[in-house]
Structures are given as structure tokens and as C-alpha cells.
Amino acid sequence: MTNATIQEIEGIDDYWGPAFRSVYEGEGGHEAFVQQLDERIQQHDKEIEKLCNFYYQGFIDSIRELLQVRSHAEELHAEISNVDANVKESTESLCTRAEELIRARRVELNIAATIEKMELCLPLLTTYSKLKTQVEAKRYYPALKTLEQLEHVLLPRVGPYKWCAQISSDIPRLRQAIQDASMADLRDFLENIRKLSPQVGAMAFKETQEMLGRSLANIVKSKKDDVISVASRENSGPQCPHELVDFSPLHRCLHIHSVLGAKNDFVQYYRAQRKQQARLVLIPSSGNLHDSIQSMKSYLNAVLGFFILEEHLLTAGAGLVSRDWLLDTWSMAVTKVASTLRTNTSLITDPTLMLSIKQQIVLFINALKCYGLPTDPLPLLLQEMAEHYTEVLMQRWVVVFRDILDNASFLPIEVENQEQYDGVMDQFPYDGDELETQPFPRKFPFSTIVPAVYVQVKEFIYAWLKYSAGLGLGGGRRAAAARHSASLLLSRSFTGCLSALFRRPLPLMQLVQIIVDTQYLEDATLYLYEFISNITGSELVTTQAAGSMFQAARDDAEQQICENLEKKVDEFLDLENYDWLLVEPSGQASSFVTDMLSYLSGVLTSLEQLPTRARVAAVRAATNRIASRLRNLLLDPAVRQISSGALHQLDLDVIQCEQFAAGEPVPGLKEGELLEHFASLRQLLDLITGWDWSSYLHDVGIEGGKYALVTPRDAATLLEKLKEAEQKSSVFSVLKKNERDRRKLLDTVLKQLKQLQNQDG
């Protein structure tokens, strides 16, 4: 029992409860067990002693060996440490080198990559810098090309660098800048040609002038000059007007815009700008072109220059200027030019200026023709100006004529000697065969105004022809126009001056001389035509008769002569001094009548130079006035009574006048013509003095009756006056039988006449 428990305890490592219980509960109690345990411990002690004795030697040996191993280990340790140090030492540098190598390799690889990248970038950059320099040098067109390359070739190749992006973003800006710059250039150019175009025009004018003046002789001469001055001419200025202008900015600009794809816009812009310029050019800068030829010249120069340049651009191509556009602009311009010239020239009163302006316009037209521009309204303008020029000249000559007339004495020219005679004959074509033989002083039939006016008309023709020179008109047309103007001058201006002259009262003799003078002038028209055909080199035209160029003036003069005479007649009749109650007529005509008639015959004799027509008119006017004045005297209501004596006195005076009228005071009258003026007065007097009432009352109202011209009213008026006078003279005396009868008859007649008057209404 106790043994088993110890074994159990020794066999089991844990779970010793049951063992301990058996020990505790077993019989012999725990002494037995402790004894057993002691025995057991002693057993184990002996066994340990035995074991120790057995292993002692080995142990010592082991220790001895261990000690040996220890030294060896120490030795080895040192050696290994040594080696380790050595290795450590040698690998350290190696490692550094290796690292260096790795780094170098990496750098090398980086460099290669960079170079590769750089090589891609480099052209871009050079191009970019080229672009910059080009832009700076204002070489916009190459710049644009470069830009193109940059944008489409180089940039995509390079890749997404920041600077590339910057460049890319720069490109539109640059492009804009180039466009702006080229626009600025264009503006400069436009400004420039605005300044230059007058010079261009001036040069073109000069060339045209030279061309117009070109003749064989001139060409030969200029060739000779050329030979002499060939060296100096070699590098003389531009040969053509348009060479004055450098068009390159324009072309550049055009190229730039075509590159930019804005060619159309550019063309539009250019045309718009030029159109605007054209408008500016067309407004005369100096305001009044009619002030001086210089302003006119510069105006035309500017216009011509402008269109020469446009025309040049048209021929140069490039589509900047189309023919349609040019013609369109030109037609606008030429209308404007024409109207400007028209307004300005219409104010000119200086013929010399007119001439130079005309010369300029002719040159202008010729230059336009050279450049193929239509000249259309301009020749018309020249014609209008011709009319105005004629007007201006005529105004000038009006002054001249007025001067001549104001200072004229209207006396026939009298020359004292051959020299004076020749002087007149040189001035005026007068057929002086008859005069030639007369002794000095010789007297021409005309006054000084005839040669003076003739000379002036010639002067006028000279001045007038100056205008038509160079208009390319044929001699015949020029001559016809000159004839027209000359006769216009005479028939309008000179006649106008004459009319003005007639407005103030002129002495009779002057009037006569004027009529005579106008005839000589009219006759001289043929010589004027001859003169015109000589200087225009055309055939003499004689078909156009001078006609009655001065008829109006002559009519005026004749009218005034008539008025003059009538006035004198009036003055004489104002001297009338009838005694209306005269008992017995004196048997003689009144003195104012005899004075008047002798005055009239004197005057009419001195009018013998006058054309018959005028003399007849004058004498008609005078007699008519006498007749009507005398008749009015008789019927004047202020004269209440007329005695038969007074009536007879008046009858006597009328007879005087009738004798004068019948005596053919001037030739060329119809038989008895002048007497007709006295007819009604005569019939009235005959009726009253002849007391022929029965036939009057019988014939009244019948055409061609003996007293057809006496109205019942006039007859009654006169009869009343007679009755009044008779009553007055016989107031106190007793009427005799026959006187009573007469009175009775008178009353009856008066009654009848009154009735007739009432019938007539």
C-alpha cells in the first residue's frame, strides 16, 4: 500500500489528490508513509551519488575541452573580425563608385532624353524667335508664314509644354498684332498716297501736256536733248506717275490678309477707305476754286492722281480694285467733279482765269483718256463753260462798248491828212474809192464808234477763240461758233449798250449818226466772217446773212427820233395862241405853225443820211402829232366858244400843214400818205366851214362817205362851240332873217347829231 501511493505520486505529475487521500485515510497511518518516503529519498540519494561518480571524469574532460574550445573560438573571432574589417574597408569604396556609376548612368539617360526633347523643341523656338524678329522688322508676310508653320507643324510635334501652350496662346495675339500692324501700314500707305496723289496727278498732267504738245519737231528736239542728257537722265526720277508711290505696303497688306483668310474683308476695307478718300478729294480743300488757277490745279491734280493710282492697281491685278468698282467710283467722282467745277466756274468773271481753267480741264480730259477713264460729263461741262466764257467776255465787252459809246461824239470822222485817213482805213474795212479822190479834210460817213467797235469785236473774237483752242473742234465748227458769238456780241451786248444809250434823251443828229453807224457795222459783218475764217483756217461762210442785227437798236433810235420830233412839235403847239373869238382871220398862218413847219423841213433835210424807212417814220410821227394836236385843240372842252374867224384861222394853219404834208418832205412816201393824218381834221373843218350838214347827215354811217371820219359827237362838239360864239357876238344885236334861219338850222342839226350820238350809244 504505501509503495503504490509513492509510485502513483511519482508517476503522476499533477492530480495528486487521490494519492494524498489514500495516504491520509490508509491504515498504518502517515508514519508508515513518511518512513517509506524517507526510504525512498535515501534510495534516490544513493542513486544520485552513483550517477555522479560515474560522470565525474567525463565532466572534467569536458570542461578541459570546453576551455580549449574557448580559446579557439576567441582566435577565430579575431580572425573573422579582421577579415570583416578588411572586407568592409574594400567594399566601401566600391559601393561609392557603384553608386556614382548609377547616378552617372541616370544622368546620362536623362541627358539623352532631354537632348531628344530639346531637339524637337529647338526648331520651334528658332522659328518663334524668327517670327519675333520678323514681326519686329515689320516683315509681316514672312512672319505670317512662319506663324503658320509654327502653328501647324512645329507646335503639335513638340508636345504639351507649358511654354508651348504659351506660344500657342500667343499665336492668335501675334496674328492680330500682325494684322493690326499691317492695317497700320495700310493706313500709313493711304495717308501717304493721299499726300502723293496730287503729285501723281501733277506729273500726269505734265505728261499729258507734253504728249499734246508732241509734234515731229518736238520729238526730234527732245530726242536730241535725250542724247545730250542721257547720262543725267539715266537715274532720273520715276518715269510713270504711279511710280511716285510705293505700293509695296499695300501689296504686303493684301498678302497678309489673304494669308489670314481675310482678303475679302481687306478688299472691302480698302475700297471703303478709298471711297471715303475719294469723297475727301472731291471736296475742294481751298473752298473757292474760282479764286486762283492754283487751287483749281491742285484740285484736279488730286482727283486725277487718285484715279491714276486706282487704275494702276486695277492693271496691277491682285483683285484689290475691280473694273466695276473703279468705274463706279469714277462715275460718282466725275459727276461730283463736274458739278464742283460747274459751280465754281460759274462764279468766275475773269476770262484769263477761265482760259487757264479750261486748259486744265482739257488736260484733265486727255489724261483721263490716257488712263481709260470715261470723260463723259466733262466735255459737256466745257461746252457750258464755253457759254459762260462767252457771257463773261460779253460782260467785259459791254463795259468796253459802254466806254466807247460814253465817249463818242457821234459825229462823222473827219481826217485832216493821209496818215489819219490810213489810220481809219486800217481799222475798218471801208470801201473808200470815192473818198480817196477827195481833198483833205476827208469825211467818213460813219463816226468813231464804227472802227472802235469793229476793232473791239475782232479783239473779242481773238479772246473767244482762245477758249475753243485745244478743244479738238474743227475749224469749221470753231468758225461757226465764233460767228455765232460775234453776232451775239453785236446783237445783244452792243445793241444792249445802244438801248441803254437811248434811255437818255439824245440829240437828233446823234440818233441819226447811230443809225448810220449801225448800218456800217452791219455791212462789216462780212469782213468779220472773213477774219474769222482766216484765223480759224476754215472756209469762208457767206450764206449766213448778217440780217438785221441792229434792227432793234435802229428801231429804238428811230423811235427816239420820232419821239424827239413829236416833242418838238408839242413844244411848238404849246406856243399856240389862238384867239378863239377872232372876228376876221389874219389871212396868214399862225407864226408857231410856220416856225414849226420850217423847223421840220430843216430837220428832215438834215436827216438825209437816214434810211428812207426811218425818215418816213419820223415825218409820219411828226405829221400825225401835228394833226392830232390841232384836232384836239379844236375839240378841247376848255375852249368853250369858237368863232368862225378863229375857225378859219385854224383852217388856214391846217392848210399850211397839209401843204407841207403834200409837198413830200422826204422821199419814199406814198402819194398823199401824210395827208391822211389830216383827213379827219380836214373833213371836220370842211363840214363846218362848208356848212354841208345835209350831205353829212345823209351819208352818216356809210363807208367812204365825204365826211366818213367825222363822228356825230365831234361834229356836235364843234357846232356847240360855234353856236356859243355866235350867241355871244350877237347878244345885243337883232338877228337878221337869214341869221335866224341859220340859227334854226344849227339847232336842227345839233338835235340830229345828238340823236345819232344816242343811237351810237
Next chain:
Amino acid sequence: MAKTYDYLFKLLLIGDSGVGKTSILFRFSEDAFNISFISTIGIDFKIRTIDLDGKKVKLQIWDTAGQERFRTITTAYYRGSMGIMLVYDVTNEKSFENIKNWIRNIEENASADVEKMILGNKCDLDAKRQVSKERGEQLAIEYQIKFVETSAKDSLNVEYAFYTLARDIKAKMEKKQEASNPPGNRSGVHQLKDSDRQRKPTSWLSRCSLL
């Protein structure tokens, strides 16, 4: 009917060409002056009515051409004239000397009792004067004719001359009238003219009496 005038006097201006007869007449009738010289051709007349002592006097003044070639026309007018102005130019000696010839002309052609007066015209041109006023006076006294220096340009003494001549004619006529017959209802002018006429029978007047 009221007459427009009381007297009608016919006056005549004679003298050398260019002495200013027409200018004097122009000054008197129009009160104007024209510097330019237009010589009179043949004969002309102007009428001006003046007031003389309350009487209306019509002056019919005949202006004759001084030039020799018109002499025949002008002398015909001497006879009817009641007053004659003899005009010379104080700047023209010859015109003054010719006054004697003109007086002889009057004596030959005009009626004997014609009133005369000598005018020395252009007295404004003192610098060019050739005939002194005294010589003019002298000559006038010799012939017992009134004398005055005139200037048509400056309107000097022109009115005076015509008024004086007209007044003298009027006085002479009135005196004559009183002497011959007491004043009737007719003005003396006609009577004077009538007597004038009777002394001068012209050819066509005689024809007239036949009618």
C-alpha cells in the same frame, strides 16, 4: 381859255463854234452842265417860261451851230428873233474878235430893232483867259450893247443874262405898243409878230393866200 403865257419872245444864240452856246442854253433850260462837247448840227431850240414883273414870258431860244457850214441854215432864223445873244469864249481870242463879224451878220439879217447882248462865256477858266473883262466891256460899249461874263459850268450870270435880255425886249415892246396904239384886248406879241410877218413874205405864205 386861259393862255399859258403873256409874251412869247424868240431869242437866238450865236457865236463861234465851241464857245458854249449849247451849254449856256442847257444851263438855262435844264439847269445842268455836260462837260463833253457835242457840236450842234444845224439848229435846235429850247423853251423856258419865266416870270417877268408878274407876266408869264415864254422864251423860245434858238441855238445855232457855230460852224461855218451851217451858216445858211442859221441865218434864216435871224429875222424872226427879238433878241440875240452874242457869245464868245474868254479863253479864245479868235472867238472874241469874231464878235464883230457876228454883229455884222446880225445887221445884215436880223430886224433892225433886235435886242442884243454880248456874253463872255467860260469865265470860270481864269487860268486860260485870253480876253479880259475890260476888253469885253469896251467892245460892248462901242456897239452900245449890254455885256456880261458868264459861266455855264458854274452857272454864273446865265439866268441874269436871259432875264436882262427878256426884260429889255419886254420894255421895248411895251413902249412901242403904247406909242402906236392904246392897249387892246390882244397882247402885243401878235401885233409885233404880225408886223414882222408883213415884212417877210415867204414863198409858201403867198401860196397860202392864194388858197
